[in-house]
Amino acid sequence: MPAADLRACDAALRRLLPAGGLLREEAELRPYECDGLSAYRRLPWRVALPETVEQVQAVVRCCRDHGVPVVARGAGTGLSGGALPLEDGLLLSLAKFNRILAIDPDNRLATVEPGVRNLAVSEAVAGHGLYYAPDPSSQIACSIGGNVAENAGGVHCLKYGLTVNNVAALKLVTLDGELLTLGGRALDAPGYDLAALLNGSEGLLGILVEVTVRLLPVPDYAQVVIAAFDDVQQAGDAVAAVLAAGILPAGLEMMDTLATRAAEDFVHAGYPADAAALVLCELDGSRAEVEAQLERVEAVLRERGATTVRRARDEADRLRLWAGRKAAFPAVGRLAPDYYCMDGTIPRHHLGRVLATIARWSEEYGLPVANVFHAGDGNLHPLILYDANQPGELERTEAFGARILELCVACGGTITGEHGVGVEKIDQMCAQFGAAELEQFHAVKRAFDPQGLLNPGKAVPTLARCAEYGRLHVHGGRLPHPELERF
Amino acid sequence: MNEAAHDKLDSLRDQVAQAFEARRPLAVTGGGSKAFYGRPVEGEPLAVTGHRGILDYEPSELVLSARAGTPLADIEALLAGHGQMLAFEPPHFGPGATLGGAVACGLSGPRRPWAGAVRDFVLGVSILNGRGEPLSFGGRVMKNVAGYDLSRLMAGALGTLGVLTAVSVKVLPRPETEATLVFERDAAAAIEACARWSARPLPLSAACHHAGRLYLRLSGSERGIRGAREQLGGEALNDGDAFWTSLRDHRHPFFDAGRPLWRLSVPPASPPLALAGDGLLDWGGGQRWLYTDAPAEQVREAARAAGGHATRFRGGDRGDVFQPLPAPLLALQRRLKQALDPAGILNPGRLYEGL
Numbered sequence: 001m002p003a004a005d006l007r008a009c010d011a012a013l014r015r016l017l018p019a020g021g022l023l024r025e026e027a028e029l030r031p032y033e034c035d036g037l038s039a040y041r042r043l044p045w046r047v048a049l050p051e052t053v054e055q056v057q058a059v060v061r062c063c064r065d066h067g068v069p070v071v072a073r074g075a076g077t078g079l080s081g082g083a084l085p086l087e088d089g090l091l092l093s094l095a096k097f098n099r100i101l102a103i104d105p106d107n108r109l110a111t112v113e114p115g116v117r118n119l120a121v122s123e124a125v126a127g128h129g130l131y132y133a134p135d136p137s138s139q140i141a142c143s144i145g146g147n148v149a150e151n152a153g154g155v156h157c158l159k160y161g162l163t164v165n166n167v168a169a170l171k172l173v174t175l176d177g178e179l180l181t182l183g184g185r186a187l188d189a190p191g192y193d194l195a196a197l198l199n200g201s202e203g204l205l206g207i208l209v210e211v212t213v214r215l216l217p218v219p220d221y222a223q224v225v226i227a228a229f230d231d232v233q234q235a236g237d238a239v240a241a242v243l244a245a246g247i248l249p250a251g252l253e254m255m256d257t258l259a260t261r262a263a264e265d266f267v268h269a270g271y272p273a274d275a276a277a278l279v280l281c282e283l284d285g286s287r288a289e290v291e292a293q294l295e296r297v298e299a300v301l302r303e304r305g306a307t308t309v310r311r312a313r314d315e316a317d318r319l320r321l322w323a324g325r326k327a328a329f330p331a332v333g334r335l336a337p338d339y340y341c342m343d344g345t346i347p348r349h350h351l352g353r354v355l356a357t358i359a360r361w362s363e364e365y366g367l368p369v370a371n372v373f374h375a376g377d378g379n380l381h382p383l384i385l386y387d388a389n390q391p392g393e394l395e396r397t398e399a400f401g402a403r404i405l406e407l408c409v410a411c412g413g414t415i416t417g418e419h420g421v422g423v424e425k426i427d428q429m430c431a432q433f434g435a436a437e438l439e440q441f442h443a444v445k446r447a448f449d450p451q452g453l454l455n456p457g458k459a460v461p462t463l464a465r466c467a468e469y470g471r472l473h474v475h476g477g478r479l480p481h482p483e484l485e486r487f
Numbered sequence: 488m489n490e491a492a493h494d495k496l497d498s499l500r501d502q503v504a505q506a507f508e509a510r511r512p513l514a515v516t517g518g519g520s521k522a523f524y525g526r527p528v529e530g531e532p533l534a535v536t537g538h539r540g541i542l543d544y545e546p547s548e549l550v551l552s553a554r555a556g557t558p559l560a561d562i563e564a565l566l567a568g569h570g571q572m573l574a575f576e577p578p579h580f581g582p583g584a585t586l587g588g589a590v591a592c593g594l595s596g597p598r599r600p601w602a603g604a605v606r607d608f609v610l611g612v613s614i615l616n617g618r619g620e621p622l623s624f625g626g627r628v629m630k631n632v633a634g635y636d637l638s639r640l641m642a643g644a645l646g647t648l649g650v651l652t653a654v655s656v657k658v659l660p661r662p663e664t665e666a667t668l669v670f671e672r673d674a675a676a677a678i679e680a681c682a683r684w685s686a687r688p689l690p691l692s693a694a695c696h697h698a699g700r701l702y703l704r705l706s707g708s709e710r711g712i713r714g715a716r717e718q719l720g721g722e723a724l725n726d727g728d729a730f731w732t733s734l735r736d737h738r739h740p741f742f743d744a745g746r747p748l749w750r751l752s753v754p755p756a757s758p759p760l761a762l763a764g765d766g767l768l769d770w771g772g773g774q775r776w777l778y779t780d781a782p783a784e785q786v787r788e789a790a791r792a793a794g795g796h797a798t799r800f801r802g803g804d805r806g807d808v809f810q811p812l813p814a815p816l817l818a819l820q821r822r823l824k825q826a827l828d829p830a831g832i833l834n835p836g837r838l839y840e841g842l
Contacts, residue, residue, distance in 0.1 A: 107682070129687065157629065158549075161603065174815075180815060181816075182816075184796070186754055186773060187755070187770060187774070188752050190809045191820050192823060193643055194820070196642075197639070201636075217685070217686050218688065220688045240547035241547070244547040246660035285711065286689070286714050286715065288708070289707050292710045345631055348547070377629040378630065413631075414633050416632050417631060418632060421632070421633055421634075436621075437623065437634070441635055443827070447823045447825065459634075
């Protein structure tokens, strides 16, 4: 790739964007130096704030012509550094794309610009008795474009799926400035399912400028049951028993003692504070359906050794019980100056082994861990407590976190369930995938972005990086790519 | 992996690798139940059928992994024994239907609008790419955002991006009970009713209209279904399961016509399309089967104008099966094909020319 011509690109961008649409001064650039993963910070070269699709197309073409990398950014709430700027790259903010374009209640679709907040979609369609199901914990702030880029999850994924399962169509600006529609308003589209591929592609394949999401009818009734257990493995087994009994809860969450106590102290949700593990199980649907399932869930939880089983007394109590779970991260955040949130997924039957290993390592590293678990879908969020002002503690925390993720891979799981790879977990990608898979990812990337200008350095590591990290998979004793240098 | 399966995988890998070296096209075959679907392929047959067997199934994990040549019927019987199902209700279209074929064809049955499509249930795949390299993407867990989602991309790619060798799918509990209701309605009224009912929290799981009757399936607990029936009315159909299976597999008498069959996929609430012919609506109006004498351009234009697309499902001009793609989108799909199959040897042309 020829060296980027930043000076010429700057002059061209100033012509392409309206007044105030290109930020160049350090004080203006500062707010964009990081996303939700604030341990990584870097000032972007420039920030563009286009207002129209045509401006996005022109900006992307301009960057392509001058060899300048482009990092797209939504609300900046991501937890893996996917929107971390590049010092020689343009940060492309979609913040001004914040309109809801169309609501189609008959087909249960809403077409929105990528900067629209997740919760704003549900608010806009509430009058039709509909809502948008994926609910990442940052839903009051995070944007739909970012949700698609990360394939965001939430607490209702087991029953309602991730972002990819709730998106019908995307409009994508390619590196060539072409505007493509992927998917459509019908239930499928001809050709390859590029809409599925774009979900979770972390801004490496194109710039989203429009998203059509599927909507669901708001359930008549929702009710939550909490159950306390003396043992984490027992709680995990109880969760498995609920699912094996043929019940598909809307939400199925678990917290360990440290997380439960922190949440209780913070929001006074009414949790039993002495439990080794707390399970929250929410059912939704028609009242008759929910009532029938509640009895079965409670019976299974009791059979499996729950010491307390209790239904929410009323809607206010149900919301309070959820408030504790939803506030678990900030609640744990009160226990230490900093915390580091991990995002592995494991087949659920490994839960006991994984938590026991994490507890042992916690002693070894001298760093406490609180565990919050989307138990229904196996997505585990260990929160490592540390103090960034203590020399060496962040490095120790990252090393501990990396071991947890590699343990998830070893159990047949994954290094990231819903937060994305970004810059944060790029080295652990080397543990999850072999060289041939990584090469295939790079080939797919080149089909969209032959110059490698879209969010370079994120999500998929180079083979050289993996060799340096020392975690490259070796299949069948054959070292892949012997031509590569090893450091 | 047992020895026979290992040998079979090695032999598939060698065949693809040799075909890659020789730039020799391969026609990938499973059970052959959907051989009628897509454009014709000229190539040396590559049979995946023998590569069969369940790899992993723990009912409480709601995940099943199997080799791609495993018969769908075996998988469904195993799941049924544990009160579970493939919720996308893959059409079989014949006794030999395999898991790999179901994923490659990307077709889903009557439950699709409410449960999701095959692509929504694919969690991971093992493939041989067009160089014969064995690759695995996704996994056996429901939430996984590491790397590009190349597993879902295989759904509906008709084997043109990789030879599927194993698939992991999300499975779901079977509903405690199901009921089918019948209403006398014309097509327009049926579409309107489906849109209205779908916007309410009712336990719908299928909706089909044919010959003046709307068939509605409800799934859930006894109590939940009783509550819904009180709201909806309609007459109960006794052999509901047989009806929906015959619809899924095109054994319903509507499909006996022996004429070229169109499939139109449109936003479900679209009013009846202005196309003469005999039709049957599935997916609450989202999937419309049609026998028509109208020219292909007119059928495609009607589907496009409604926001959807039309496929020559069976018969007719097999060179012109799928709705033409806009040029820049087709170009991108060709580059993607090259990324996975650089020599263009995997089912070349089955989906579109150059794919």
